[in-house]
Amino acid sequence: MNRLASATSPYLLQHAENPVEWWQWGADALAEARRRNVPILLSVGYAACHWCHVMAHESFEDAETAAVMNANFVNIKVDREERPDIDAVYMAATQAMTGQGGWPMTCFLTPDGEPFHCGTYYPPTPRPGMPSFRQLLGAVSEAWRERPDELLEGAKQIVAHIAERTGPLQESIVDEAVLAAAVEKLQGDADPVNGGFGRAPKFPPSMVLEFLLRHYERTGSEAALFLADSTAEAMARGGLYDQLAGGFARYSVDAEWIVPHFEKMLYDNALLLRFYAHLARRTGSRTGSRVATGTAEFLAAELRTPQGGFASSLDADTEGVEGLTYVWTPAQLREVLGDEDGKVAADLFGVTPEGTFEDGASTLRLLADTPFEDIRYTLLDERAKRPQPGRDDKVIASWNGLAITALAEAGVALDRPQWIQQAVDAAELLLRVHVVDGRLRRSSRDGVVGESAGVLEDYACVADGFLALHQATGEAKWLTEATRLLDLALTHFASPDVPGAYFDTADDAETLVQRPADPGDNASPAGASALAGALLTASALAGHESASRYREAAEQAVRRVGVLAGRAPRFTGHWLSVAEAMQAGPVQVAVVGADPALRLAAARGVHGGGIVLAGAPDTPGVPLLADRPLVEGAAAAYVCRGYVCDRPVTTPEALAAQL
Secondary structure: OOOOOOOOOHHHHHOOOOOOOEEEOOHHHHHHHHHHOOOEEEEEEOOOOHHHHHHHHHHHOOHHHHHHHHHHOEEEEEEOOOOHHHHHHHHHHHHHHHOOOOOOEEEEEOOOOOEEEEEOOOOOOOEOOEOOHHHHHHHHHHHHHHOHHHHHHHHHHHHHHHHHHOOOOOOOOOOHHHHHHHHHHHHHHEOOOOOOEOOOOEOOOHHHHHHHHHHHHHHOOHHHHHHHHHHHHHHHHOOOEOOOOOOEOOEEOOOOOOOEEOOEEHHHHHHHHHHHHHHHHHHOOHHHHHHHHHHHHHHHHHHEOOOOOEOOEEOOEEOOEEOOOOOEOHHHHHHHHOHHHHHHHHHHHOOOOOOOOOOOOEOOOOOOOOOOHHHHHHHHHHHOOOOOOOEEOOEEHHHHHHHHHHHHHHHHHOOOHHHHHHHHHHHHHHHHHHEEOOEEEOEEEOOEEOOOEOOHHHHHHHHHHHHHHHHHHOOHHHHHHHHHHHHHHHHHOEOOOOOOOEOOOOOOOOOOOOOOOOOOOOOOOOHHHHHHHHHHHHHOOOOHHHHHHHHHHHHHHHHHOHHHHHHOHHHOHHHHHHHHHHHHOOEEEEEEOOOHHHHHHHHHHOOOOOEEEEEOOOOOOOHHHOOOOOEOOEOEEEEEEOOEEOOOEOOHHHHHHHO
């Protein structure tokens, strides 16, 4: 029976024709496991995951392996992007059992959903230290038949152990000393030669870079700026960044940013677009402007859906081969460009006879500042004739919220109104499709909403995106919708017992063996840190009564993560960015009257996390513009920090001096 055919997830649809009798997660699947008295085999992955594809081809498409799975287990397939709550619960179990995690994630559960054995990828034949998948299936099914009580008891102990490790953190203030110490710790973790932090593999530390830039803006710390700028340059010149089409791959397999793992994720590109636009705004960085523009163009060209939202990802593989679309040999460059320009391109992009990737091919890096637009367009046209990676075209609410924020802020700062319009289109899709009975749903595809309820990061990131649109457009609608989502988040996700602590699932969501609550920023902001940031922004935009409530909630949330921020700044980048904005006020700039130059000066001069809003005096539904009149009939800018305001100014030069 094909139970995946109706799924909204492209990842589940990839497995719909497997000989494995897959179930989607739900009460029916658990009831079937109880009826048959067999364990659950839970397989979690996502559409752009290379090793998920490998395990699918090796095992899930193999009839003999599928027969073993069907005879001994109820097999459940989950898209981690649609169900981050399920992924979080069983990833915690996997990490507790094995000391590491990743995808594909393979977990064996009791019929009640309690995990008793977890791992990741398993090969079709044994390898040193790793059984084959078939061997594992045999061992687990035998253990379930012969000693089920032992497995059941072990599963309960694992659930209890995870609960102990994931309780709320103790309060600890994130003050000036903590922020400065975080920069110092990041200096110690930095790679002084290649940029970035730690060793291979290297992931783009987008939220940490945003924090460092904000710290520089507020304090003038040259150390913070150097860390941010040097990493930005290294990533932008490496193979991690697509030198032809724009956009970033998920991570670099090496420390030098040469060879990427080729999937491109919406959340990475949204966060990096925002950072590079902020870098260009603050320092005038040519790299910042080039990469922000290229990344925005990538989002529009490659990830935008017909409904106006943004798709989740591009696949790591093309026709089962990594890098097939992207890599080049010197001979291929000469064939497309001719001998002379082919050599120029090889030198410019680091394409060598030996190759930097596989089979003598090279990824493209930018090794010089030579103008290369003609070469880029020619190679891009040729690359378009190659097979292209698959696209996971489901729309994830939180990731679209990140994209809306980035496009709105970058569009204002770099004066690109088309980016703001793209952000509006995506926001309208979320309101039209993802809001069902007043609540937010996690995903949609082809304009059809999925069943999965929104989690905390969805409410927070979408609210933050709406707040960015409110500032970019001056429309009251976006403030109204943002505060409605924030009020829902405070009602349904806050811990009833611990002020400032939040769960990742709502109080009326499906009950899992554990209610997830992960405070750490990872590839994207933690739900709680995203909420803290949105609450802080809303506190500077909403009316007085709501503003105080939102500010207090944001401060409580940041205090709850103080210990973690001090110990692990690489995994609390968004939290630290929010704390920096708190230290700075955040700065609020209200521009009344129609003066584009004054508004642009505000957008380019405000500190990270600051507020810029332009419109007519006393615009209905826009509290920041209330009681702020024109000055002698001329447009004016009002700058406030916390509860202290400067006198209004009427020229861009005077505003720049205030900021």
